[in-house]
Amino acid sequence: MKLTIYKEYGFCWGVKRAVEKAEGVLKDKKSGYILGEIIHNPLTNKRLSKKGLKIVNSVEEVPPGSDFFYPSHGISKGNEKIAKDRKLKKHSLVCPFVINIEKLAREYEKKGYDIVVYGDKDHTEIKSLISRVKNYHIVMTKSDIGKLPKLKKILFISQSTQNKEKYYELFTELSKKANWEELVGKFTICNITFERQDWLMEHIEKFDYFIVMGGLNSSNTRKLYEIIENFKKDGIFIEEYSDKIWDKLKKYENIAIISGTSTPKDVVDDCVEKIKGRVEKNGNKININYA
Numbered sequence: 001m002k003l004t005i006y007k008e009y010g011f012c013w014g015v016k017r018a019v020e021k022a023e024g025v026l027k028d029k030k031s032g033y034i035l036g037e038i039i040h041n042p043l044t045n046k047r048l049s050k051k052g053l054k055i056v057n058s059v060e061e062v063p064p065g066s067d068f069f070y071p072s073h074g075i076s077k078g079n080e081k082i083a084k085d086r087k088l089k090k091h092s093l094v095c096p097f098v099i100n101i102e103k104l105a106r107e108y109e110k111k112g113y114d115i116v117v118y119g120d121k122d123h124t125e126i127k128s129l130i131s132r133v134k135n136y137h138i139v140m141t142k143s144d145i146g147k148l149p150k151l152k153k154i155l156f157i158s159q160s161t162q163n164k165e166k167y168y169e170l171f172t173e174l175s176k177k178a179n180w181e182e183l184v185g186k187f188t189i190c191n192i193t194f195e196r197q198d199w200l201m202e203h204i205e206k207f208d209y210f211i212v213m214g215g216l217n218s219s220n221t222r223k224l225y226e227i228i229e230n231f232k233k234d235g236i237f238i239e240e241y242s243d244k245i246w247d248k249l250k251k252y253e254n255i256a257i258i259s260g261t262s263t264p265k266d267v268v269d270d271c272v273e274k275i276k277g278r279v280e281k282n283g284n285k286i287n288i289n290y291a
């Protein structure tokens with residue numbers, strides 16, 4: 001068996017920064033609260049919960065005066081206000097990349113633009129973004145673009161973890177509707193996210209099976225899996241290795257592993273070791289490489 005691991009694996013710098021910052025505070029304070037998950041990876045969330053991190057679904061659940069973390073992909077203005085009113089001690093883990101997208105949207109809105117954003121309305125990042133601008137429209141599909149009202153000036157941006165190809169597809173669709181005075185596209189997909197997508201697209205025909213690793217609710221990891229589905233390739237989306245996946249992949253000869261930006265490095269390493277163990281146990285050879 002040949003097993004290739006996309007060499008850029010493990011946390012992106014934004015997630016690494018968030019996790020290390022939270023660990024630093026928890027070491028000192030022994031407990032703290034976060035609205036939703038710190039990152040979309042259950043294994044990391046479990047590890048941090050052992051260090052005292054408690055996940056809440058609303059800011060009202062946090063006892064007044066407690067230490068409170070803003071998650072890496074943002075928090076809405078309304079929730080920020082509640083946190084302030086409850087005198088919570090703020091520790092922002094919001095990725096600078098996400099903050100920059102919010103700044104860009106605010107700047108353009110001030111100049112009279114409507115903000116059209118390609119993103120998931122239920123994702124924290126989009127909830128945070130739309131709480132900071134008034135004139136916004138969320139789109140996910142070409143048909144959403146068809147339903148836009150008549151607008152004058154548009155800034156088209158994206159959630160940081162969306163799909164690069166789709167961003168351009170939607171931008172093209174927007175540009176076909178010639179009823180705006182001005183259309184400005186700013187490519188705001190995080191480079192770490194799209195570099196993984198690019199690698200996958202470039203190498204998609206080289207492999208006969210793909211293992212996509214990451215939290216099942218992780219937006220950027222799901223986008224990787226969607227690429228595999230769109231190309232009708234065989235593959236699996238998993239959070240960690242389990243013997244169940246062995247049955248599926250043992251018949252393939254040329255396998256690739258790619259992971260999301262919030263997938264811990266040791267989870268991927270563990271998966272590689274376990275696959276190697278199974279192959280060798282069966283008396284076969286495995287060739288592992290990082291590309």
Ligand code: SF4
Pocket residue numbers: 012013014015072095096097098160161190191192193220261
């Ligand atoms: S994926 Fe990009 S935007 Fe998200 S935390 Fe990582 S560096 Fe920041």
